[in-house]
Structure formats: structure tokens, C-alpha cells
Amino acid sequence: MAMPKLEAPLLFFFFFFFVFVFLLAPTPSRAETFGPPLVSPVQKDPSTLQYIITAYLRSPEEPTKLFLDLGGSYFWINCDDYNSSTYRHIPCTTLLDEFVGCFACLMNCRDSTPNCGDSVCVLKPENPFDPTSSDNSNQYAPALVDYFSMLTLDNTGSIGGLSSSSPFTFIFSCAYKENLRGLAGGVTGSAGLGRSRISIPVQASTIFHYPRYFALCLSGSKTRPGAAFIGTKGPYKFGRGIDLSKSLVYTPLLLNPVGKYSYPDLKKPSDEYFIGVSSIKVHGKVVALNRSLLAIDSGNGSGGTKLSTVVPFTQLATSIYKAVTEAFVKAAASSPFNLTAAKPAQPFSVCYPARNVKTTRDGPTVPAIELVMHRNDVVWKILGSNSMVRVAMKGGDDVLCLGFVDAGVKPRTSIFAGDPSIVIGGYQMEDNFLQFDLESMRLGFSSSVLSRGTNCASFKFAAKRG
Secondary structure, three states: OOOOOOOHHHHHHHHHHHHHHHHHOOOHHHOOOOOOOEEEEEEEOOOOOOEEEEEEEOOOOEEEEEEEEOOOOOOEEEOOOOOOOOOEEOEOOOHHHHHHOOOEEEOOOOOOOOOOOOOEEEEOOOOOOOOOHHHOOOOOEEEEEEOEEOEEEOOOOOEEOOOOOOOOOEEEEEEOHHHHOOOOOOOOEEEEOOOOOOOHHHHHHHHHOOOOEEEEEOOOOOOOOEEEEEOOOOOOEEHHHEEHHHHOEEEEEEOOOOOOOOEOOEOOOOOOEEEOOOEEEEOOEEOOOOHHHHOOOOOOOOOOEEEOOOOOOEEEOHHHHHHHHHHHHHHHHOOOOOOOOEOOOOOOOOEEEHHHOOEEOOEEOOOOEEEEOOOOOOEEEEOHHHHEEEEOOOOOOOEEEEOEEEOOOOOOOOOOOOOOOEEEOHHHHOOEEEEEEOOOOEEEEEEEHHHHOOOHHHOEEOOOOO
16 A cells, blocks of 8 residues: 655655755766675566666665666656555656656646655656557556665676665655557566666766666577676676676767757757767678768757667668678678578568578677778677577578668657668677766677677676565
8 A cells, every 4th residue: 555645844855855965966977886786687578679777766665677788868767566565656846747747747647646645746657568668648657756775786896796675765756557569578678777867877976986887688598598797887797707897998978959849949968878879890891872861860860779678679671681681691602601591580681591690609600790980990790690590481491691681661659850871789788888978978898708708698686585
């Protein structure tokens, strides 16, 4: 059962305390941390290809499965059956309301439930897998504060320790059961890791005085999870004690000035993560393409390269897709590969008989695809383990397909904001270590860690919580 409403004086004290915590807390890099950094297994759902983390919400705390949305603005959870003794709504017309960036104010909802309140702040829980979510009459829901915790990282940087509840509460959005359409079974919300003030890593940094860093190592294993880290620069020790922070090269994280909540007379920056790809190479040769597509248009935010856990495979604008696939087919047909294309397997257009492709620890032996960043010596190399997808053909042999798709013509996320030219999807990030440095606004990336004799499934988590 939800707690009854607080008396007015205590209510205002409660929320102005949170304003103080969020707005006046010391800069994370200059403050001492309150506790060990946070870590969560990242499990890939085999049917939806979505990545799922586990957090602990409510009082008493309960494990909660959340879709890992790399560019999401905040986290939200279905509150239709949310029971907690400690949740509170955020009242409108307060400093915290302004800080959160509430969309509107819910009025005259008198029921004592998380999804109802009078004069309370509302947010917009968005499900990228439900095409009807933007038209849903329940697209807005109250914002709450409540307890939030995750597993913690011990001082060796290699073992997920015991969970501990946060001494402060986190801000998140409620949602309704309808908002869960298209999400993996058992998932009850979405964990936003984007650039907003109330994304999970930014809130954790502010509350716990963590360094403003988080890292992802998505697993390429069908059964074993990868890991997500919040609030630490490293070390990040995986199988055989390998610290993957030692293998990183860095490129700037770019700000797209036109996000999905922009309007013609009001531009709002995107909360998603963009990087500056300057050219693409296949088998060492630069692919001829319209490079203007690789830059972000300051007028409508179109173009550029976005990182996303929403799309399972990297999407390329049609002209880029055509140029890259043609270069790949040509290189694959040459020595030393000598590969002849087979019948396509949707959604892929370039496939080869699996029996004809040699395999090493880096995956299938095929032409490497290189994303050249802001300098020619800063390169994200995509080898066969991340470029080729195995597809079982009905009544025929298995094929290995180039795991890139034509973005084509698709619904716009906003009528006022353009689409990126490249969206790097989850499959291309698997068994790659990615560190998001939100203090210096840069991305550290490793390319495939398989070449270092480890993988993202080799991180050792505690067997159980204490």
C-alpha cells in the first residue's frame, strides 16, 4: 500500500532537500565517493535481441528487469502494480519540478496510487519498440522518487559484490502496462543511460559523488551475460584478470543540437550519444560516399553517427549502405577470401555459405570494416565476429550474412528532427568495451576484445546477493 500524503511543511522540506542534493552537490571529480561503484549483468533476450539489466527498486526492494536504453533520457517502470512504502510524487511548481524538466502537471487525480496525484509532475515514458506509443493517450505519467540500488563493484574491479540500497532516492517516471508492448518478457520498464540530468549514470554521479563515467560490455554469448558499470574509471577486469580499460582509444562524444523534443522555434539537444565518423574503410580501402552525410546538420539534427541499443544491427542510410556493401562484396571475392555470395536472408542482403568461410578467434575471416574517427589513427575496427551474422536457411545450408541493414525510409522519431546517417547497433557493440566519459565528453572503445583473448561474458558476478 502507498503511504498517505505528507503534511505540507514536511512535503516542502522533503523536496527542497532533494533540490539541495541535486543542485548543490560537489562536482563528482572533486568529491569523495560514498560507496563502491554500481554494476549489473546485461542479458540479451534471444527472441527480441534486447539488452536487459537488473536494478532493485521499492521498499522493501525487489529485483526489477529493465531494458537497457543507451540513449534514453531517464528510467521508467510500469506503476500499475507498483507497491512501495517510500515513493513520493514530485509536486509541480517547485525547483525540483523545473530541474527534472517535467512535461506537464497532473491535476485532480485523487487516488492514492503511484500513477495518480494532484498537482504532480509528469514525464513521458517512451517505448521505442511500440510504434503506437507516441499516439497513446497514456503517454504521460507521474514522476516519482524512491529507493534504487544495484549490485556493487569491489575494490579489485573484478567481482560484483553485494547490493546496498542507496541512502537517497532516485527520480524516475511511472508508466502503464500499455507502455510495455514490444518489450521482452519479464521486463517492466526501461533504464535510460542518456545525457539528461536524470539519466541513471548522471543521477548516480550526483548523489554518490561518483566519477561521471559508465561503461558497457555487451556479451556475444547466447547464454552468459555481459556487464554494465556505473561510477568508475576502472579497472574493469575480465577473464584472466585482463583490465579492458588499458585497451581503449578515445574519440569525442558529439552533441546533436536538435533532439526529438525540438520544435521549429525551440531546439532541444538530443540526449543520445553521437560520435564523429569521418570515413569508412573496407579491407583497408576508403569507401567512396557522400561525406556530408557523416556530419550532423545543425539545422535539423540529421546525419552523423549514433550509438544505440534499440536497433539490433547497424543501420546505414541507403547511399552509404549501397557503397559499403558493394565494397565488401568486391573485397570478399578477392584473394585471400575467395567468397561467392549466396541467396540473401532477410533482413540482410549480403550472405555467404557458412561452410566456405574460415573462422579464427576473431570470428569469420572476412574483409574488415573500419570506422575512421576524428583522426586517421583512431579507428573502430569491425571484424568478422561483429560483422557476420549466422542465419539458418530453411531446407538449405547455414549462411553468414553481413550484419548491416539499409535504414531505408522509416517513420521519423520527430517531425522536426532528422535521422542519423549511421546507427551503430547492439550486435556491432558486442564483445567490444565501451566507456562513456561524461566529464570530458569522450568515448573510449576497444574494438573486439576477442583479439585480446577474453570476452564480455567473462566478468565474474557474485553468486548471490547478501
